[in-house]
Amino acid sequence: MRRIMIDAAKCDGCKSCSVACMQAHRKDDGNVYTLDLTDITNESRNFIYKNPDGSYTPVFCRHCEQPECVMSCMSGALKKDEETGHVQYDAEKCGSCFMCVMNCPYGVLKPDETTHTKVIKCDFCIEKGEEPSCVKACPKQAIWVEEV
Template identity: 45%
Template sequence: MVRIRIDRSKCIGCLTCVTACVVSHESDDARNRVVIDSEIKAAPIFCRHCELPECTYTCMTGAMHKNPITGFVEYDKEQCASCYMCIMACPYGVLKSDKINHKEIMKCNMCVHRTDDGSPKPMCVEKCPMQAITLVEVEK
């Protein structure tokens, strides 16, 4: 399984990852963000694709679910009831509704739409000028 790893010591808060996300998804809003922490340091925020994802447990329709093969938390907007329970349940504050229509949950999908085989190809990783965001292999 692969996951996004963030080295905050390399992050300069340039927001290139946020822009890359918007471009990759051809959307008006990013699925990630960069915040400033209490030590006034840039902190990129991404979906962690948790081992035990609270967002999937609170989703009443199954729109938010964990893929048993990839380990990614996936979102199916066609099944979504827009109840926002997943947003409220996320302990990291990562999930949000789209800022235009408020009908879709904005969450990282590892840019699987950028490949023919559905493998991850996050544009934020490719475009980070400081290599603060990387894709790493993790054990199940």
């Protein structure tokens, strides 16, 4: 199983990972230079928080071994793929109860900004068939994929 790993000590808060995520999941075509950062439909699935001491905390979906989000999902919209270990989300099955949001121990999942009826969550860039965009974009190599 492959997971995204983080070394928070290396993070300098540049948010290249967040912009790469937004670019990877944008609805329209275009390159990163045309990405509208103010368009709420271009939401990142990861977050970088600045701490009071000036350090940064990168927050990413951990695709947990025993995912609380999956265990609390009453509609079956969240499932753990036993082969890859990735937690996958099916928006068509989502009942918008947001129990997954409330139960994520890392505070990663959130309601979408446009409709407040779906969940925004890391999909490991599976549809792209490559390394996650956030990993490729990190200039400090604070984010990497590891076989666990």
